[in-house]
Amino acid sequence: MDSESDDNPNDPEDRKKWGHKDVEHWRAVSNVHYYAREGYFGTAILVCDGRLATIKDPALAILKGVCLTLLGKIPDAIRHLETFVTDNDVALGALHALKWAHASAFNPDNKSIVEIETEISTRARNEKTPYTSYATASEVLYFAGEYQKSKQMLDIARKRATEKHAKHYCLLGWIELALGKKQKSTQELFEKAGGQEYPDGNIGRCKILEGHHSAPEMKVAANELAISTIHFLPGHIEKAKASIMMKDWRGVMDCIMNADQPEGSNPYIEVLRTVHGICYAGEVSMLKRTLQLLLKSLDENEATNHVLYARITKLLVSISGRDEKILRHARDFLTRALKISRKPDYVALSMRIAFGLGGAKEVSTLSQELVALDCEDSYAVLSSVVSMLMISRVSDARAQFDILPSAHPKLLESPLYYLIASVLAKQSKDKSFENFRQHIENLVEMLRNQLQSFPFGLDYLSLFSSDLLYSAVEQCFDFYPLVPIKAPDDCMKLTAKTLQMIYDVAPGLAHCTLQLARNSYLCSNTNAAEKWIEKVLDKDDSLADAHILRAELILDRGGKITDADDALVTGLNFNFKLRETSLYHLIKSKTFKKRNENDEAIKTLKMALQIPRKEPSKNLFQPKESADTHKISVQLELIDTLQHMKRIQEAETTMTDALAEWAGQPEQDQLVIAQAQLYLTKGHVERALGILKKIQPGQSNFHLSRIKMAEIYLEEKKDKRMFAACYRELLKVEATPGSYSLLGDAFMKVQEPEDAINFYEQALKMQSKDVQLAEKIGEAYVMAHLYSKAVNFYESSMNIYKDKNMRLKLANLLLKLRNFEKCEKVLRAPFERDPEPVGTETIQTYIQFLLLLAECHEMMDNVPEAMNDFEKAKSLHSRIQDKTLTAALKKEGARICNLQAELLYRRREFSQAVDICKQALAYHETDLKANLLLSKIFKEENKWTLVLQPCQTVIQVDPHNDEANSILADFYYIRSEAAHASTSYTTLLNTNPQHWHALSRVVELFCRNGEQNAAEKHLDRAKEVNPRCVTESGYNVCRGRFEWYTGDQNEALRYYSRTKDSAAGWREKALYYMIDICLNPDNEIIIDENSVENPETTIVEEASEQQKLAKYYLDLLGKLPTTDRFLLAQNFIRMHTTDKSAIQAALDEFNRMAFNADRSQVTNVGAVFGVARGHVLLKQVQKAKTVLKMVNGRVWNFDDSDYLEKCWLMLADIYINQNKNDQAVTFLDLVFKYNCNCLKAFELYGYMREKEQKYVEAYKMYEKAFMATKERNPGFGYKLAFTYLKAKRLFACIETCQKVLDLNPQYPKIKKEIMDKAKALIRT
Structure with a gap:
């Protein structure tokens, strides 16, 4: 019965009841099936034995026989199975298993096989044979690999059974999976x-x-x-x-810990533990024990399972990164397999380990054995070539290598083939780096393609071949620069890409991560190098080379010499042989040089030069790095130090000796270029140019020298003419397509595309099939703004080269030119020719067409069509992912969804955008764009509870993401978590001091916390970074808010006024702040003589003027009175008068806004303050107090903070006037709890203590107020001086009076009433 019938509602199988659940039997059978499928046959047998020792279970006993057969224990299997051939319930299964066991014997007993087949036929035709017998036979045939027969048996078993059995359904599923039906x-x-x-x-x-x-x-x-x-x-x-x-x-x-198994008891668990230890943990001290536990577990459970030993060996080698310790342990595993069976594949694997360990003799021996064996493994086929290259027999190796692919075409799919090709490229006459690079690229790409269809797991890791990748990296070492260069060259980029591939899979391989650190260091990316070193030492702090590199890095970055010394000593402690290397002495000399101990530095460098040179290895797979090429760097450093000490003659002698020593060797070319680079790092540009100019045509490094000279002329001397001249000289010597192309690149670099086009076209004439050159010409036309020529060129190139990338470039250009119709036509053409693309690469290109088409349709305002384009792109993408879903494909799926979600977000269709973002996260749950877009949507919808999770996901992946940190800080701010919010905002400002949103929040948080100096530092830092920021609205609002908090309202008004015609968001904030200042209910403006002489008239005039000005600012907002904030401002303006009817009208409006229908709940704190303010103005103080009490117990939050504060201050003021000071203190303390810098609270507190004649407590409050205003507020100065006088602090009183008079020489009464009295009291 086929599985398809299970979907049929009329299927008789569905009408049957489920059979009895035998939990213990099911668990045992499931265990055995699992281990047998995974190849752990010995473990499966132990499970069988465990159950069969206590209970009779014929079906399980048959499975034991199957496992014995799979394990190669044929006599044991036959003896075991013969006892069950008469058991009617399992006879068919026993007979099939017995037949399989006999057939698997070294000398099969054909007579017995015929007899068994006859018995099988008889029982199979017998109607009385029970379904269990057929089901057992199906199981046996499944494990024997006879899936169609297994299915036939199971169909009969299911038909004959009167009940449905879970075991049958499951077995059918495994059979279909084996038949490829997924x-x-x-x-x-x-x-x-x-x-x-x-x-x-x-x-x-x-x-x-x-x-x-x-x-x-x-x-x-x-x-x-x-x-x-x-x-x-x-x-x-x-x-x-x-x-x-x-x-x-x-x-x-x-998972390993939760499995709760004694260490070493289960080999599968130990495999997982070992993979974790190598790929992630990287703890060298623990790794030896982990590998020993795995070996012990295999010896105890799978002692005769040679296939499993070999499989685990391959896994270990593949994830070793060619680490010597891991490879030696892997050899122990393989030794067990080879003792049982010397299969050719095992010998090839042994060859791989010997190659990784660099054992030339062992490789030679194994190579001879493999030649006699029939083995298609690439290590077997290429063994003789590898053996020859390990003893420098290059010509013999090349001759054999060239003919092998014709006899073994599959070699071209082997990464090892390309590693050998790269070694031979380095040994060729032209020593072409380009050829070498291409072979390494092929190796990486071939391996990537082979891994593409595998999910990341044990099978993936077995194929990963990090040992080969690391060998490829080591081959690149010979092309490394000797001193750090400004930007990575092709070699450094290639190495970094390969190492990153290893790191992504196995971050625990510390020696590979160390090479990433070294790569970053040589590319002058010291920050990245430092991070990589931290990761290295986190995995293996005993890696001496990491400490040495750290020391070098500290010195180059100008760090503490003691730190560099400490790092050197630590490295030396882990590997004392470092004393015998040039690198150690080189770094040691740099520490002396940093201390200005130049004589010691020279002495150390000379000692390094006396270290005997190691004999270069004949093994061409071993990089020259191990032969200590740092000697050149020592010579260059010695030359530089001697020059620094004006010992010019000695420096020149050293240079001459170095050139003579390396004459005729590849190192000589590197020496000259490195010397020029060294001069550059010291700022000696002319010296660098002088050395490079000496290199003449015909010398091997002429090409490189002229490129370096061009770089110096452009970047150091800003001389475009000489920059181009260097490339022209190259062209004169080597008139090749590459030289013309290089000259074109040079002119593009200096923004002269017209000249670049001429050289590109010349190169294209000589190399007409070069698509990349054609692309460069198109880009040059665009840069030159020759758009019609660019369009024509792309169109003709698209037709000539049939290149899909050209079509994309043409469509992109047409889109930029807003030629939407033609763009649409160009992008639709491929779909009209081939509506159903085939092949992964073609489908991926079609997806790019659709995404560009969606952008085009959006710009045409045809959104439905754009959405349709996105859906088609997703549909095409799903066709690729059905075949294989790699990490790259997941990210591409997420990118498509993100582009669609962004379109919906721009159109404010938030619910649909959220759904699409979730689709993106299904592909890639940590996708930055999707999570960030979700955060923004939830923020805009004010769904703050949903904001946190996607926002934190972004920050976990990218801790310095500006947008996510800003949203997270806002989340904490809205939640009134001031400490978290200030930390998050400060982090943003450390990255970007001109993040005005963060700065405005920081000013508020710090000023409320009494940290005005910290707030001002952030304001000053923004100004230091960009002095022109004083013209920006964001800065002026932040500065104005700071001045307001520090009591200078006039200065705050001045800053706010600068934003009136600026960006809308800041302009609106500034206008509301200006209205608040104008409506200052206590008229806290600097008092002049006129206001003192005519107080009542002045107050009325000022109120009128302030009201007019506030009304003017409100009109500037240009909004309809719909928002609560607008209505509040409008009614506070109406109330700012002596007209009782106007006050009553405003009061009525505030009453409407402040409470719900039955006045049981406050709905707007600002309106409550307005109600209370109105009652106070109408002399209804008791009503004001009753209203204000309604905000008692309200949870404080930043949105209501200003008005809550005003309510509490008004209540305190009322209580003080009623002589209820204890109640007043309660509310003033509440204000200080949330704003320890509140000037009005200081004033009321001081006034209250003055009334009580507690002048010491009063002046302490006025002191805080005066300090908070940076001693700029004469009103607080006056009150402070008065209370000093009353408290008999006469000198402090006089000093304060002088400060006030310095600010305002005409300040009334202070000199006569306070200062003079204090002086008189001192005299008496």
Whole structure:
């Protein structure tokens, strides 16, 4: 019965009831099936023995026989199975297993096989044979690899059974999976089995999800299994595998711990522990024990399973990164396999290990053995070539290497082939780096393609070949610069890409990460180098070379010499042989030089030169790095130090000796270029040019010298003419397409595209099929603003080269030129010719066409069509992902969704945008754009509870993401978590001092916390970074707010006024702040003589003027009175008068806004303050107090903060006037709790203590107020001086009076009434 019939509602199978659940039997069978499928046959037998020792279980006993056969223990299998051939319930299964065992014997007993076949035929035709017998036979045939026969047997078993059996559904699922049927119906079979709590059904679900690269769903399924089925180890193993797929290495170790198995008891668990240890943990001290535990576990459980030993060996070698310790341990595993069977593949694997360890003799021996064996493994086929290159027999190796691909075409798909090709390229006559680079690129790309279809897991890691990748990296060392260069060259980029590939898979390989640090250091990216070194030491702090590089880095960055010394000593402690290297002495000399101990530096460098040169290895796979090429760097450093000490003659002698020593060797060319680079780093530009000019045509480094000279002329001397002249000289000597192209690049670099076009065209004439050159010409036309020529050129090139990239460039240009119709036509053309593209690369290009088409349709305002384009792109992408879903494809799927979501976001269609963002996250759950867009949408919808999770996801991936940190800080701000908010805003300002939104928040938070100096530092820093920021609205609002907090309202008004015609957001804030200042209810403006002489008239006039000015600012807002803030401002302006009717009208409006319908709840704190203010103005103080009490107990938040503060201050003021000072203190303390810099609170507190004649407490409050205003507010100065006088602090009183008079010489009464009295009291 086919699985398709399971979907048929009329299927008789569906009408049957489910059979009895035999939980213990199911668990045992599921365990055995799992280990047998995974190749752990010995472990499967132990599971069988464990159950069979206590209970009779014929079906399980048959499985034991199957495992014995798979393990190669044929006599044992036959003896075991013969006892079950008469058991009617399992006879068919026993007979099939017995036949398989006989057929697997070294000398099969054909007579017995014929007899067994006859018995099988008889029993199969017998109608009385029970369904269990057929089901057992199906199991046996499945493990024998006879899937079609297995399916036939299972169909009979299901027909004859009177009940449905979960075991049958599950087995059918595994058979269909083996037959390549991964359709939905297979998954449904596993789900039905799992639904009956049959453990292997859930394992099947995990397998399908693994094949779909659906790690999160796989982890959920495995977790359900681990929880629901007690002591079922495969559930924990599958969960660990899902964690590996997600690269959740900590999760892997959690699964191992949760499995709760004694160390070394289960080989599969130990494999996972070892993979975690090598790929992630990287703890060298623990790794030896981990590998020993794995070996012990295999010896105890799988002692005769040579296939498993070999498989684990291959895994270890593949993830070793060619680490010597790991390779030596891997050899121990392989030795066990080779003792049992000397299969050719095992010998080839032994060859791979010997090659990785650099054992030329062993490689030679194994090569001779492999030649006699029939083995297609690339290490076997290429063994003799490898052997020859390891003893420098280049010509013999090349001759054999050239003919091998014709006999073994599959070699061209082997990464090892390209590694050998790269070594031979370095040994060719022209020593072409370009050829070498191409071979390494091929190696990396070939490996990437082979891995593409595999989910990230144990099989992926077995194929990964980090040992080969690291060998490729080592080959690049010979092209490394000797001293740091300004920007990475092709070699450094290639190496970084290869190393990053290793790091992405195995961050625990510290020696590989160290090379990333070294690469960054040589590219002058010291920050990245420092980070990589931290990662290296985090994994392996005993790596001496990491400490040495750290010392070098500290010195180059101008760090503390003691830190560099400490790093050197630490490195030396871990590897004392470092004393025998030039590098150690080179760094040591630099520490002396930093201390100005130049004689010691020279002495150390000369000692380094006396170190005997190591004999260069004949092994061409070994880089020259190990032969200590740092000697050249020592010579250059010695020359530089001698020049620094004016010992010119000695410096020249040293240079001459160095050139003589390296004459005729590749190092000589590097020496000259490195010397020029050294001069550049010291700022000696002319010296560098002088050395490079001496290199003449015909010398090997002429080409490189002229490129370096051009770089110096452009970047150091800003001389475009000489920059071009260097390339013209190259062209004169080497009139090749490459030289013309280089000259074109040079003119593009100096923004002269017309000249570049001429040289590009000349190159294209000589090399007409070069698509990249054609692309460069098109780009030059665009840069020259020759758009019609660019369009014509792209159109003709598109037709000539049939290149899809040309079509994209043409469409992009047409889009920029807003020629939408033609752009649409160009992009639609491929779909009209081929509506159903085939092939991954073609489909990916078509997706790019659709994305550009969507952009075009959006710009044409045809949004439905744009959305349709996105859906088509997603549909095409799903066709690729059905075949294979790599990390890159996941990111591409997320990118398509993000572009669609951004379109919806721009159109304010938030709900749809959220749905699309979730689709993006299904592809890539940590995708920055999707998470960031979700955060922005939730923020705009004011759904702050939903903002945090996507925002934190972004910050975990990119801790310095400006936008995410800003949203997170706003989240804390809205939640009134001031400490978190200020930390987040400060982080933003450290990165970008002109982040005005963050600055405005920081000013408010710091000033409220009494940290005005800290707030002012941020304002000053913004001004230091960009002095012109004083014209920007953001800065002026921030500065105005700071001045307001420090009591200078006139200065605040001046800053706010600068924003009136600026950006809308800041302009609106400034206008509201200016209205607040104008409506200052206590008329806190500097008092002049006129106001003192005519107080009542002045107050009325000022109120009128302030009201007019506030009304003017309100009109500038240009808004309809719809927002609460606008209505509040409008009614406070109406209330700012002596007209009682106007006050009453405003009061009525405030009453309407302040409360809900039954006046039981406050809805607007600002309106409550307005109500109270109105009552006070109308002399209804008791009513004001009653209203203000309604905000008591309201949770403080930043939105209501200003008005809550005003309410509390008004209540305190009322209580003080009623002589209820204790109640007043309660509210003043409440104000200080949230704003410890509140000037009005200081004033009221001081006034209250004055009334009580407690002048010491009064002047302490006025002191705080005067300090908070930076001693600029004469009103507080006056009150402080008065209370000093009353408290008999006469000198402080006089000093304060003088400060006030310095600010305002005409300040009334202070001299006569306070200062003179204080002086008189001193005299008496």
